[in-house]
Amino acid sequence: xxxxxxxxxxxxxxxxxxxxxxxxxxxxxxxxxxxxxxxxxxxxxxxxxxxxxxxxxxxxxxxxxxxxxxxxxxxxxxxxxxxxxxxxxxxxxxxxxxxxxxxxxxxxxxxxxxxxxxxxxxxxxxxxxxxxxxxxxxxxxxxxxxxxxxxxxxxxxxxxxxxxxxxxxxxxxxxxxxxxxxxxxxxxxxxxxxxxxxxxxxxxxxxxxxxxxxxxxxxxxxxxxxxxxxxxxxxxxxxxxxxxxxxxxxxxxxxxxxxx
Amino acid sequence: xxxxxxxxxxxxxxxxxxxxxxxxxxxxxxxxxxxxxxxxxxxxxxxxxxxxxxxxxxxxxxxxxxxxxxxxxxxxxxxxxxxxxxxxxxxxxxxxxxxxxxxxxxxxxxxxxxxxxxxxxxxxxxxxxxxxxxxxxxxxxxxxxxxxxxxxxxxxxxxxxxxxxxxxxxxxxxx
Numbered sequence: 001x002x003x004x005x006x007x008x009x010x011x012x013x014x015x016x017x018x019x020x021x022x023x024x025x026x027x028x029x030x031x032x033x034x035x036x037x038x039x040x041x042x043x044x045x046x047x048x049x050x051x052x053x054x055x056x057x058x059x060x061x062x063x064x065x066x067x068x069x070x071x072x073x074x075x076x077x078x079x080x081x082x083x084x085x086x087x088x089x090x091x092x093x094x095x096x097x098x099x100x101x102x103x104x105x106x107x108x109x110x111x112x113x114x115x116x117x118x119x120x121x122x123x124x125x126x127x128x129x130x131x132x133x134x135x136x137x138x139x140x141x142x143x144x145x146x147x148x149x150x151x152x153x154x155x156x157x158x159x160x161x162x163x164x165x166x167x168x169x170x171x172x173x174x175x176x177x178x179x180x181x182x183x184x185x186x187x188x189x190x191x192x193x194x195x196x197x198x199x200x201x202x203x204x205x206x207x208x209x210x211x212x213x214x215x216x217x218x219x220x221x222x223x224x225x226x227x228x229x230x231x232x233x234x235x236x237x238x239x240x241x242x243x244x245x246x247x248x249x250x251x252x253x254x255x256x257x258x259x260x
Numbered sequence: 261x262x263x264x265x266x267x268x269x270x271x272x273x274x275x276x277x278x279x280x281x282x283x284x285x286x287x288x289x290x291x292x293x294x295x296x297x298x299x300x301x302x303x304x305x306x307x308x309x310x311x312x313x314x315x316x317x318x319x320x321x322x323x324x325x326x327x328x329x330x331x332x333x334x335x336x337x338x339x340x341x342x343x344x345x346x347x348x349x350x351x352x353x354x355x356x357x358x359x360x361x362x363x364x365x366x367x368x369x370x371x372x373x374x375x376x377x378x379x380x381x382x383x384x385x386x387x388x389x390x391x392x393x394x395x396x397x398x399x400x401x402x403x404x405x406x407x408x409x410x411x412x413x414x415x416x417x418x419x420x421x422x423x424x425x426x427x428x429x430x431x432x433x434x435x
Contacts (some may be wrong), residue, residue, distance in 0.1 A: 017261070022410065024409065025408065051435065093401030128409060130408055130410045130411070133411065133412050133413045135410055135412050141409055146409050146410070147409050148409065148410055148411070148412050149410070149411045149412070150411075150412050150413055151411055151412065153413070159411070163412070170412040172412045172413035174413060196413060198412060198413070212432075
């Protein structure tokens with residue numbers, strides 16, 4: 001009996017961006033230097049995009065100490081994506097939530113997807129990167145599906161549903177324990193219709209942004225997401241009522257094939 | 261046995277890491293108010309019938325890499341009569357306060373997690389602690405029975421909890 005993980009399987013936990021990242025790499029594994037690269041990447045993103053650090057590029061751009069052309073290509077690319085997503089979500093997703101530049105709503109998901117791509121390029125065909133509850137899964141889990149529990153917003157120790165599949169992304173937007181924190185960008189008021197909205201897609205960048213935008217829409221998000229190819233969603237209202245897109249089966253299980 | 265336990269702990273740490281709660285500040289809760297959570301002796305854990313399965317086409321079944329939750333309950337129940345062993349985690353100073361946990365382990369299972377220290381700075385934070393604390397502990401235990409690989413939906417984050425728990429588990433000899 002060995003006291004080590006099976007060869008090539010490894011899990012790494014990293015504190016970054018004010019939350020916790022969990023990187024679960026199944027076989028075939030990657031070298032420790034690749035995991036170190038992923039960790040370095042996450043902290044670079046934090047240092048570059050943090051709105052809490054006055055010296056970050058985002059903070060300096062927000063204060064107009066930098067012009068866009070002086071910023072990193074990564075930052076410019078994120079701002080371009082943000083503009084596209086804002087248009088695609090009828091303005092429900094915005095990186096100026098309080099009139100001030102704050103791309104945080106896009107950055108974490110994007111950082112996760114890039115981290116996953118980094119692992120993929122290094123040869124990992126089966127892994128999961130979870131950043132504060134936003135999940136990108138690649139491949140399957142030891143020959144089967146990844147199973148992602150959706151935290152029940154009304155009973156925090158329970159799982160409200162399980163999403164199972166391969167090669168998928170899952171993001172949940174909801175109100176934190178300190179009360180509503182997502183604002184409707186159209187009128188600046190806190191949105192309260194939903195307790196949580198879970199979106200399932202293939203890439204976590206867009207999936208996460210759509211979860212944020214959809215949460216601000218309220219129950220209307222379900223019809224909106226129903227009309228989008230490649231996405232499924234589950235909404236849980238403040239009263240505990242559930243509404244889901246057709247591909248999100250009543251059992252709460254969705255397979256990757258339902259996304260296609 | 262140890263292999264299986266490690267994979268359970270990995271999952272627990274992964275889950276716990278994502279369940280965040282923010283303890284603001286430094287008003288120590290009374291010791292009597294500190295929550296703890298324990299599994300029923302018989303375990304609410306994994307469905308008895310489940311066996312680690314690898315239904316995929318390529319890789320051979322590997323008991324230690326199966327779902328972290330089903331393996332240990334079916335393969336290594338706590339030995340009857342064996343006393344729990346307890347380990348105190350490091351007291352971790354966070355920007356919100358001090359967190360220190362204690363874990364009890366029996367055989368290959370965590371049977372109890374409790375707070376030795378949990379501090380908060382204002383009534384609102386103390387209120388949050390009093391709710392989040394027990395949930396976090398329960399989550400650690402139920403992670404052993406939840407048949408999932410990961411959790412979507414950030415709720416609480418406690419770096420301190422994670423670090424203190426990890427240090428206790430390190431003392432228990434799991435690296």
